[in-house]
Amino acid sequence: MQVERRDFLSKLTLASAALAGAPTLLSNAWATVLPRPAKEKLGVALVGLGYYSTDLLAPALQITEKCYLAGIVTGTPAKAEAWKKKYNIPEKNIYNYQNFDKIADNPDIDIVYVVLPPSMHREYVVRAAKAGKHVFCEKPMAPSVADCEAMISACKSNKVKLAIGYRCQHDPNIQAFMKVAKDQKFGKVKMITSAAGYFDARTDHWKQKKALGGGVMGDMGVYALQGARLATGEEPISVIAQASTTRPEIYKEVEETMMFMLDFPSGARASCQTSYGINMNFLQVNYEKGWLKMEPASAYNGNKGSMSDGTIIDVPIKSQQAKQMDEDCLAIINNTDLIAPGEEGLRDTRVVEAIYKSVATGKSVKI
């Protein structure tokens, strides 16, 4: 154990040396090594065992190389029992929302992955950080900028990393169009159209409840927004938005559909749509000297596209979620930058807040 830890520390020292020119980075993220052994695989505890944990994350954690499903946090004893059996989880690694904070004393758990409804993210991210655990947090990061800032701050002061579950940013097919903007392959980005939506037949889900952080904008809308942000490599400076619903009996508290237009500093513009009532998932980017199309553009699997010069984007990927967790674990192990840290979730939330403000005022809102 000691040897392992020494290895780990020496890796950290190398990482620190590499970062010698950027001392502030070290103070921002895990500068003090926590008294925790290096491991072959980091232990992840999933908090909230809904659809995404059940159907996506738990299966992904069976094929991850840098982490594994070590524990669960659930308020439903029947779920605890089922998961315990299915994934052979030790009793001592199973928590409920009351005894959750005791996870601090459990060396099996290195990372807490918060997969609860968005309104609960802040509380559980802060509690996990206080327990000294690194945190993965599902998107949308939180309903407000204030929440996001509190979450980032708690992780910083507890010297743990905070990664947002932006699986797409780990997908080489999405990275391909990010690179086109960065390299200015077709000159400047001029216009982006992006859409992410699906028909949700459910009628009583947190996605339809305001108090739980529902509404399509934070959920699917963030993919449409990221389509524009990642395709430009810029942050929008203003937005005008409209919310609507075709099923007011279901979407009483939150919007079913959101449409918004973004303004970027370079002059690029974007038109984005998201909906719980429409199956759609695409991205179109028109550059000075070419175009790029993706469809689907933010699916779990099979994101693909083409460019005006004939380039095809179609990299097979086994599991976005596995790749995401492995890459985030490597960033933890090597103390390097996360692909999508809390600050990235904050950037989206800042725009989402402006979008709701635009809906409320009916006017364009500066960001």
Place this chain on the structure above:
Amino acid sequence: MQVERRDFLSKLTLASAALAGAPTLLSNAWATVLPRPAKEKLGVALVGLGYYSTDLLAPALQITEKCYLAGIVTGTPAKAEAWKKKYNIPEKNIYNYQNFDKIADNPDIDIVYVVLPPSMHREYVVRAAKAGKHVFCEKPMAPSVADCEAMISACKSNKVKLAIGYRCQHDPNIQAFMKVAKDQKFGKVKMITSAAGYFDARTDHWKQKKALGGGVMGDMGVYALQGARLATGEEPISVIAQASTTRPEIYKEVEETMMFMLDFPSGARASCQTSYGINMNFLQVNYEKGWLKMEPASAYNGNKGSMSDGTIIDVPIKSQQAKQMDEDCLAIINNTDLIAPGEEGLRDTRVVEAIYKSVATGKSVKI
């Protein structure tokens, strides 16, 4: 000649009989037969010999079956001379803007095709109607709803037809997506994204001058708007729009780019973009149970697309403009409904006016 005319009248009588159930239609359009002989081909006079007349309409008039280039109206003697030679136009069929009204006495000219800057459309459509000539009018029909109404009214009271140069509506590739909406092939239309733009390198053109009816919205924007209107088969009930420019030194008086979001009575929404600074031309329609994509969606040639059920839209077409003029001539000859009459131009102009009002107020505008 008399025999021909009798034939013509008997055709009209048949057409009138067919319309017996709709007497108002007869009073609205050419109810009184003008004292003009039926012809193998109707004579068209082009008014305004800019790029579109030169490169598109005149060549198309060499292959039309129901009409031919009979005359021209131009203020530039050098152009008159060149066209006269190139197209073998008799001197008596060449007019300038001063003697234009004498065209009333010229039996060679059945149709006046107004291809001037938009601000001049109203004057020349009204003068052509008063001269007793049928009128083709290029898009945008006119800068204001009041103009459009005056043009429609002048044509009605002079018992001549008024067709707008909406070439796309004569293109079977565009008709294909109109039919999908009409047949509800994939259920209701839910979301439309449409874009029409190109990079215009010119710096001193009517398209950049407000007084001449410039601005991208009326010009290219109408294609993006029609993408949405034709794909839904509905008229929008509200719009929110934003104008912008990346070249303020050129686009001082009018917008370079317009983005707008439309609301349709069925609940369908549309997001549309148009620009003189961006090469883009596509349409995406997401229905309840499928999708349709076109790219290009409003080009002169090669509009094509695909649908979620595997249907390919790709009908070869020799010349949209020739098809448009032939079909409009047939409507004149048979006194049947035009595919795109003045009322269709008015519908677009009503939305365009609301779009400018939205830009001015920064708010959504009811239509």
